[in-house]
Amino acid sequence: MTLISCLSFSCRRHDRVTNTSFYFWKTVYKANKTESDYLKNLHSHKLYMRIMDVDMDESGSTPVPVSPISFQAKLPDTVEMVPVVFIVNNILKVTTRSQLNALAGNIVRFVNGKVEQAGKTSFTELQIDCDWTASTRENYFYLLTQLRQVKELKGKTISATLRLHQLKNQKGSGIPPVNRAMLMCYNMGNLRKYGEQNSILEISELKKYLGNNVTTYPMPIDIGLPLFSWAVAFRSKEYIGIAKRISLDDLNNKNQFVAIKNNIYRAKTNLPDYGLKTNDEVRWENVSAGNLQATATYLSPLIKADTVNVIYFHLDEATIKAYTYDNLEKTAHLFR
Incomplete structure (x- = not known):
């Protein structure tokens, strides 16, 4: 084998x-043919489903499920x-260790109930x-550690979302004690700043956070x-805010x-x-x-x-119709 062919072979990346x-x-989850067709045509065998928010009750003293x-x-x-x-995040500023202990168990019990309502008997991954922030990471990481101790989660994957600022500022934000991280590659620009920028996704802005921070991150990273x-x-x-119900039409x-x-556009x-x-004035971002x-x-x-999971946000007929199957498949294929 020649030197050139050896180098060529050694540089060839195995398929991921x-x-x-x-x-x-x-x-609310209900049957929707368009959404089901996207899952089928993109060979999607997982759906990352928001179960609930966790916030304080009206008295501000106890964490409770919100909008399940x-x-x-x-x-x-x-x-x-x-x-x-x-x-x-704000609840982590005021919760005690005993509350976090109870919250870990309550989260798992609530999730188990919703999984059963969805017609499933079990799940293999829980995502938090x-x-x-730096001021709440101690309590947050403690909660994640307590979740790992819950009997029903033994042997399951626990993943956590990872925002761009948390990836870049690893010293201040820390590394969450989980199995995988899901990097949220969106909402990166200054939404409130007037101008023509795209605060949802801009490559130039993305590059300010990523690079070696991704390569050296000490756990597998999935991409949102x-x-x-x-x-x-x-x-x-x-x-003044996000203008509701406005479409490009x-x-x-x-x-x-x-x-x-x-x-x-100007009204x-x-x-x-x-x-x-x-x-x-309205800035349209897509x-x-x-x-x-x-x-x-x-x-x-x-x-x-x-292995990398490419997770699109989110499965909604009005949203996904703007993208063909080929659009989304080609994007995912670029990670292979």
């Missing part, structure tokens, strides 16, 4: 196992359920979602990619808006249904298939794990 999945972030999911239909037999529980869009509203160039309605820049009249007044694929191309060589 890449699994395509979706988040389900609605409070309900099931109007059973999950398909071909789809495994990964329960996801969102922990509101929390935007923890955005499929959503939103309309960011400004009044006199000051942020609405913004292109010349009776209501005028386009003034690449992705910025021509008062639009109370959208919470807008005359001359308010994620193109090309942007998803550029992200995958950049990220793929940084990931060293033999």
